[in-house]
Amino acid sequence: MEKQNYNYAIVRSFVIWSLIWGLVAVLVGVIVSFQMVEPDLNFPPYLTFGRLRPIHTNAGIYGWGVGVIFATFLYIVQRLCKTPLWSDKLAKFQLYFFNATIIASAVTLLLGYTTSKEYHEMEWPIDVMIVILWVAFGLNIIMTILKRKDEQMYISLWYMMASIVGVAILFLVNAAAEPVSLFKSYSAYAGTNDANVHWWFGHNAVAMALTAPPLAMFYYFLPKSTGVPIYSHRLSIIAFWSLIFMYLWTGAHHLLWTPVPDWIQTLAMGFSVMLIAPSWGSVFNGYLSMGGQWHQMRENYLVKFLILGITFYGLQTLQGPMQAIRTFSAFIHYTDWVPAHIHMGTMGWVSMISFASIYFMIPRIWDREIYSIPLANLQFWLILVGQLIWSISLWVAGVLQAGMWNAMNSDGSLTYTFMETMVEMYPYWWARAFGGVIYLVGLIIFIYNIYMTVKKGEPTAVTTATAEGRA
Amino acid sequence: MWEKKPVLLIVLATCAILVGTIVTMVLPFAWVNTEADRIEGVTPYTALQQEGRDVYIREGCNNCHSQTVRPLVSDVLRYGEYSKSGEFVYDRPFLWGSKRTGPDLARLGGKYPDAWHYKHMDSPRSMVPKTNMPDYEWLRDYPLDPQMIQRKMETLDFPYTPEEIKALEDKNEMDAIVAYMQKLGSDIPWRDTTETTIVGELVNPYTETDQATISSWGSIYLENCAACHGEQMEGEIGPELIGEDYDDEILFELIYSGITDGGMPGFSSLGTDKVWKLTNFIRNYKADGDQ
Numbered sequence: 196m197e198k199q200n201y202n203y204a205i206v207r208s209f210v211i212w213s214l215i216w217g218l219v220a221v222l223v224g225v226i227v228s229f230q231m232v233e234p235d236l237n238f239p240p241y242l243t244f245g246r247l248r249p250i251h252t253n254a255g256i257y258g259w260g261v262g263v264i265f266a267t268f269l270y271i272v273q274r275l276c277k278t279p280l281w282s283d284k285l286a287k288f289q290l291y292f293f294n295a296t297i298i299a300s301a302v303t304l305l306l307g308y309t310t311s312k313e314y315h316e317m318e319w320p321i322d323v324m325i326v327i328l329w330v331a332f333g334l335n336i337i338m339t340i341l342k343r344k345d346e347q348m349y350i351s352l353w354y355m356m357a358s359i360v361g362v363a364i365l366f367l368v369n370a371a372a373e374p375v376s377l378f379k380s381y382s383a384y385a386g387t388n389d390a391n392v393h394w395w396f397g398h399n400a401v402a403m404a405l406t407a408p409p410l411a412m413f414y415y416f417l418p419k420s421t422g423v424p425i426y427s428h429r430l431s432i433i434a435f436w437s438l439i440f441m442y443l444w445t446g447a448h449h450l451l452w453t454p455v456p457d458w459i460q461t462l463a464m465g466f467s468v469m470l471i472a473p474s475w476g477s478v479f480n481g482y483l484s485m486g487g488q489w490h491q492m493r494e495n496y497l498v499k500f501l502i503l504g505i506t507f508y509g510l511q512t513l514q515g516p517m518q519a520i521r522t523f524s525a526f527i528h529y530t531d532w533v534p535a536h537i538h539m540g541t542m543g544w545v546s547m548i549s550f551a552s553i554y555f556m557i558p559r560i561w562d563r564e565i566y567s568i569p570l571a572n573l574q575f576w577l578i579l580v581g582q583l584i585w586s587i588s589l590w591v592a593g594v595l596q597a598g599m600w601n602a603m604n605s606d607g608s609l610t611y612t613f614m615e616t617m618v619e620m621y622p623y624w625w626a627r628a629f630g631g632v633i634y635l636v637g638l639i640i641f642i643y644n645i646y647m648t649v650k651k652g653e654p655t656a657v658t659t660a661t662a663e664g665r666a
Numbered sequence: 667m668w669e670k671k672p673v674l675l676i677v678l679a680t681c682a683i684l685v686g687t688i689v690t691m692v693l694p695f696a697w698v699n700t701e702a703d704r705i706e707g708v709t710p711y712t713a714l715q716q717e718g719r720d721v722y723i724r725e726g727c728n729n730c731h732s733q734t735v736r737p738l739v740s741d742v743l744r745y746g747e748y749s750k751s752g753e754f755v756y757d758r759p760f761l762w763g764s765k766r767t768g769p770d771l772a773r774l775g776g777k778y779p780d781a782w783h784y785k786h787m788d789s790p791r792s793m794v795p796k797t798n799m800p801d802y803e804w805l806r807d808y809p810l811d812p813q814m815i816q817r818k819m820e821t822l823d824f825p826y827t828p829e830e831i832k833a834l835e836d837k838n839e840m841d842a843i844v845a846y847m848q849k850l851g852s853d854i855p856w857r858d859t860t861e862t863t864i865v866g867e868l869v870n871p872y873t874e875t876d877q878a879t880i881s882s883w884g885s886i887y888l889e890n891c892a893a894c895h896g897e898q899m900e901g902e903i904g905p906e907l908i909g910e911d912y913d914d915e916i917l918f919e920l921i922y923s924g925i926t927d928g929g930m931p932g933f934s935s936l937g938t939d940k941v942w943k944l945t946n947f948i949r950n951y952k953a954d955g956d957q
Contacts, residue, residue, distance in 0.1 A: 230798075230800075231767070231798055232798065233798075234790075234791070234797075234798045234799065234800045234801075237800035237801075239800065239801070239802070239804050240804060243725065243726075243800055244726070244729065244730070244800065245725045245726025245727060245729050245730070245800075246725070246726055248726060248729045249726060249729070307724040307725065308724075309723060309724060309726065310723075310759060311723040311726070311728050311759055311761060312759055313764060337672065337676070340672045341672060341673075346670050347669055347670060348669050348670065348672060348675070352672075353669075353675060353679070356672065356675060356676050356679060357679040357683070360676055360679055360680050360683065361679075361683055364680075364683060364684075364687070368691075373821050374821075375814075375817050375818050375821045376814070376817070379720070379818070381758040381759070381818075381821055381822060382758045382759035382760075383758075384758070384759075385699060385754070385755055385756065385757055385758045385760075386698075386699060386751065386753075386754025386755050386756070386757045386758075386760050387698045387699060387703075387751040387754055387760070388694065388695060388698045388699055389757065389758065389759050389760040390754075390760040390762055391690075391691060391694055391698070392691060393759070393760070395687065395690065395691040436682060439679055439682050439683055440682040440683075440685065440686065441686070442686070443683055443684075443685070443686030443687045443690070443691075444686035444689065444690050445686075446690065446691070447690060449764065450762075452734075452736035452737060452738060453734045453736065453749070453762060454734070454749055454750055454751035454753075454754065455694075455698075455751075456694060456697055456698065459690050459694055462689070462690055463690065466686070525736070525738055528764075529732055529763075529764070529765055529766035529770075530765075530766070531765075533764065533765065534765070600740055600744070601740045603739075603740070604937040604939070606937055606938050606939070608743070608934060608935055608936060608937030608938070609740065609743050609744055609935045609936075609937070610937070612889065612890065612935075612936070613744065613768075613769040614794055614796065614797065614889065615889075617767075617768075617796070617797070617798075618796045
């Protein structure tokens, strides 16, 4: 295998840019977390919580999340297909257009050009850019797979293809809008229909952008890191098909107790609980692949990231279905419990897997040994502790506030006014901001470690061209 | 064999994705926003209200405020009648939100007088001292653009008259968002139907309570009443309370049920005990002032 055939330059670029947007996402996240405890930190009209929060979420999902997807998919597809990219020029275009799209998103959101739809706030011209970007990316991946040297396709490739198709369908349907001007449009759907379409998108964007791709990475990088193949191919097949089939039924669990028809809510609730099975199928496939290899948790920092990542995925996919049950949703929905849940997924599961994937690729795409493994270990603990402080403080806050919202006097009146419950949140919001700062420090150490690797790292002893069979 | 045929895999995966999509996302269009959903009295937004709605969207208010009251006891007691599908037929996009950092706004319309909203938007903390809502007084500096609104009304197919559009020339974004707040959830006459009727004889349980104890209930007044009636009951948005000479029972009823067409919300959600404490505090405070 002549590795010089592979286009690693594009992977390097996407790694760098995903890190930059990841840093922006976390930085803005920390800023808005302080705005929640200190309203004087809002500087209208541009730097208010209402405008910055969508920048935080979209930079996280599209800048960091999708940036890492681009980097890892472009790497994995070449390795698994044992062939260079279908088109280097298209990949180059994808890189420039990706950054143009992210910058345009950030600027327009700051200016207040928004559709208000969560995780899909960007106005229609940027939606068009995202569609072009996704087509360029998807086409390159699929065409590369078509000209692969290995007939059998490894599981990571299935998740990648499902993700490419899934995101395309979701995004196109939810983006439908009637433009008024270049910067203003109205949704093509109204009221309850709009809500139902949007959360079909919202929840499945999580499935197709923040679940399937990290699973593709996990299934590839775990065996690569441990040197031991995945435990069960059959289990991965069952988990794959049931996951992509069942996910799409569950969007309305974001809309329990709203005017959306009851039967849709009930279906969403049922399928959400069923989703535990395929999710945990992948979790256990990961754990069982570690049979006899658990000592690597001590010795191999990559494994630590990957196993903690899949553990958070397991917790996430147990907590999620729990929240999707009507009675529990009635209690917990609209409180701070929900952001705590989301952040376990993004800071724990998706980012842990992303960190491991990048750490794994760096020596291979830059031909440099990682600058400092102690720093990587320090980063691991900062990320873990930061995220746990973040989520646990808000779980407690959510239960507290939900309890206060529901507390009743003996005469059937409410015990607390809304403000009495809100002021109780401040200590927890401070704790959350503190957790966010720790996480940010962890991320900065990660970026520093990679910077130093590229600048000063020792060249890799043996070129990695050998021993690169499929896991 | 699909493991060796990428095109087949993509086709199969697409089919798997489409089943749930069609059942839970496409099919509901047959039931939602149809004649069966329609509620008489639900009207499109006026030009001013729609402009306010667009300010609400632009400023990302939906990041902290939801707009659906769930059919749950605590939701209905706190916010009002639960939301119905037919109330949202003119909402493009929907603004139900997903987080209540601030309270739900679905039934806000008509709860407070306009003056309350202007003051609250100018400086939320002047009325609710510990809130984390930022100030929006700067909305007053931005006049509306009637030409743009005309295009919006055409896109949305909302009825409007040239006079209505022209009348917006001297309005600003603050006027617009307040108009929008007052429209929220007020298309159905729910306030009339949920008025609380007090059954039985009202007896003030605190007639024997000493002055010092009654004075200690001032915090309930400050939290719930001072924003409109002033910290010293001197009156501002609501009337001055010093010198009012209602009977205990009548004052209790006024606080408990509110004066819905006079802009005073009812405070039955505080519970009878707190309302009695307020009644006594207010009457007692008057006595203090005389001394």
